[in-house]
Amino acid sequence: MDFIIEAAVKAVKALYQTDIEPAAVSIQETRKEFEGQVTIVTFPFTKFSKKGPEQTGAEIGEYLKNELKEVAAFNVIKGFLNLSISDEYWIGRLYNTITADDFAEPKPNGQKVMVEYSSPNTNKPLHLGHIRNNLLGYSVAEILEADGYEVIKTNLVNDRGIHICKSMLAWQKLGNGETPESSGMKGDHLVGKYYVLFDKELREQLKPVLNEVYEKHDLSAFKENQKAKIEESLATIAKVKEKRAQTPETNTKLLGELDDKIAAEEDKIKEIAKNATPIMIETQQMLQKWEAGDEEVMNLWRTMNGWVYAGFAETYKQLGVDFDKYYYESNTYLLGKDIIEEGLEKGVFFKKEDNSVWIDLTSDGLDEKLVLRGDGTSVYITQDMGTAQLKYNDYHMDKSIYVVGNEQDYHFKVLFLILQKLGKVDGNGLFHLSYGMVDLPSGKMKSREGTVVDADDLMAEMEATAKQQTEEMGKVEAFSEQEKTELYHTIGMGALKYFLLKVDPKKRLLFDPNESVDFQGHTGPFIQYTHARIKSVLSRADYQPQSKPTVTELAGVERDLIVLLDKYPETVKEAAKGYSPAIIANYVYELAKTYNKFYHEKSILQAEDEDSKQFRLILSASSAKVISKGMKLLGIEVPERM
Known part of the structure; x- marks a missing residue:
């Protein structure tokens, strides 16, 4: 315009x-x-x-x-x-722009962007939260590519640390040599099983330790610095309980605050006590051996990680996402130490008496932040600085997008600010795509208790739900068994992906599997069904693109459809600018709704004359093309028939 x-x-x-x-x-x-x-x-x-x-x-x-x-x-x-x-203008847009082969095709903009997503831990399988992360990251990458960027899709795998050693130790103690082959389990599920068993054993061992603290007031199992912290918390609990006893029962607000204070101190004691249990002591020892390169521990680590990677590969394939480059924290966690030395020389960081290294960000409205422990070991931000530098050295991208949940908002503010102060990466090119958590009607997910909503189970459930609802409609009699299986997968995954992507990434969402597979609502299957309907119309007409039929006037619904189709390239730009698949998802839904209105109001195959029929077939074919393009950016397939 x-x-x-x-x-x-x-x-x-x-x-x-x-x-x-x-x-x-x-x-x-x-x-x-x-x-x-x-x-x-x-x-x-x-x-x-x-x-x-x-x-x-x-x-x-x-x-x-x-x-x-x-x-x-x-x-x-x-x-x-x-x-x-004028109608003449809109008809010209349809004939000359929308039907062109290069309509909304990417035009290189000369910029390179990296999108990092998934970032799983190798101690458990992927779950519902990972699904939103993967779908969001993949879709943003597809949208940016459609807007002309050169895109590098990366996955930073958290394959080291105390949580990885927990699964390893549990398998060593309880596994009896069990493997994915002997158990018939996917490798990531098998390793996750031992992570859950570890936590179960930890809870059992924690009971007597806490009993020593609370019942016998015996702190002999703890180191001196741990004793001091426990005694401080016990003293605080005693004072708060005394105050609570003196508080009237009618003062519910104060009573609630006091209970929260007691619970917070008890949590501090529990965390210290966990590290005094035999199983946690062994886990710490295993981590030390891993960092020292102990061959036996390293071999076990490689074996179990191999199981997990094979399991992840299956899940990623089923989910329809992929990556151009993998980074592993086991290779990157030490990289930040050189940057720390450089930052100390520049005066960006400072050392405290215990030899720990910090950065003071109070003048930027943040806090002081630890970047290296006094014993020289790295913290998360140390390795993140090193990894950021490594990624930039590898690709020299103009933008780097981190797809990570909103619980890490503060971490990324600090990371980006440090990198800016160090002059390492252009701060304007760094972006944290923060997204809300996913809840189910049954409540929040918890992985360590083994009640996590497993990604593989959820995808299987989606396919089963798609099968049930499709068969109830009774329109798949002509499909072979293989075609049915492929269709149920397409519909089930379309329902899952669309439901998670139609919501603004920043918003927390409640995922209802049954609601998502609805052929009439604001859902993926509704859009897929619309595409299949268009393809059926074109097939019945034996439609072949030909010369432009003579049409001078448009019905309102025809004009609305052309206007909407014409907006697609600008919608892609808007979605790329905002890193928001929701913009594409809601656009495609509006397009599907508008096409269905057109389909019901205007006869296509029985049009009043041949020019009108051919014009409406062109409009139909263009609608199918744009629906397919839009859904592809969401990682969703659209079937030819349903």
């Missing part, structure tokens, strides 16, 4: 003898309750016209109608000038 803006600039010059910049012209889509497709906001022009916004709008509207053949009519509602663009 640049030609509208150019003409509006000329109108202001001609009518009010004032030069304005194109940026001063604000245009938007006309609201559905008014006539027209394009709206110009006229309030800013009243200072030039010295007239009210309605009269100003009427004068500019008259000028545009006389000067532009594309403007068929106009109306003014308060300070808004609504323009009706």
Whole structure:
């Protein structure tokens, strides 16, 4: 619509003898309750016209109608000038732009972007939270590629640390040589089983340790610094309990605050006590052996990680996501130490008496942040600095996007600020795509208790639900068994992906598997069914693209459909700019709804004449093409028939 803006600039010059910049012209889509497709906001022009916004709008509207053949009519509602663009213009857009082979095809913009997503731990299988992460990361990568970026999809695997050793130790003690082959379990599920068993054993061993603390007041199992912390917490608990006893039962607010304080101190004691259990002591020893390169421990680590990687590969394939590059924390966790030394020399970091290294970010509205422990071991941010530098050295990308849940918002603020202060990476090129957690109707997921919603189980459930609902509609009799299996997978995964991606990434969402597989609602299957419906119409018509039929007037629903199709490239740009698949998802839903309205209001195969029939078939084929393109950006397949 640049030609509208150019003409509006000329109108202001001609009518009010004032030069304005194109940026001063604000245009938007006309609201559905008014006539027209394009709206110009006229309030800013009243200072030039010295007239009210309605009269100003009427004068500019008259000028545009006389000067532009594309403007068929106009109306003014308060300070808004609504323009009706001619049918000839929209028919031309369909014939010359929308049906072109290169419509909405990527045009390289010369920029490189890395999207890091998934980032699993190798001590358990992927779960529902990982599914949102993977789908979001993959879709953002596809959208950015469609907007002309060169995209590198990466996965930073957390394959080291105390949590990995927990699964290893549990398998060593309780596994009896069990393998994925001997158990018939996927490798990631098998390792996850031992992570759960570890936690179960830890809870059992924790009971007597806590009993020594609370019942016998015996702290002999603890080191001196641990004793001091426990005694401090016990003293605090005693004081709070005393205050609680003196608080009237009617003061529920204060009682609740005191209970929270007691619980917080008890949690501190529990964390210290955990490290005094035999199983945690052994785990710490195993981690020390791993870091020292002990051959036996390293072999076990390689074996169990191999099981997990094989399991992950199956899940990723089923989910339909992939990666161009894998990074492993076992290779990157030491990289940040050189950066720490460099930062100390530059005065970005400082050392405390215990030899630990910190950065003071209080002047930036944040806190002091530990970047290296006093014993020289790295913390998460140490390795993240090193990994950021490694990734940049490998690819020299213009932008780096981290797809990580919103519980890490503060971490990434600190990381990006440190990298900026070090001059390592352009701070404007770093972005944390923060997303909300996923809940189920049954409540929040907890992995260590073994009640996690497993990704593989959820995908299988989605396919089963798709099968049940599709068969109830009774339209798959002509399908072979293999075709049915493929269709149920396509519908089930489409339902899952669409439900998780149609919501703004920042929002927490409640995922209901049954609601997501609805062929009539705001769902993936509804859009898939619309695509299959269009393909059926084209097939029955034996449609072959041919010369442009002669059509001079459009029905309202035909015009609406062309306007919406014409918006697709701009929608991709908007989604890329906001890193939001939800923008694409909701656009495709509107397109599917509009096509269905067109389908019900206008006969296609029984059109009043051959030109109208061919025109509506072109409109149908264009709608199928754009629906397919949009759904592909969400990682969703659209079937030819359903």
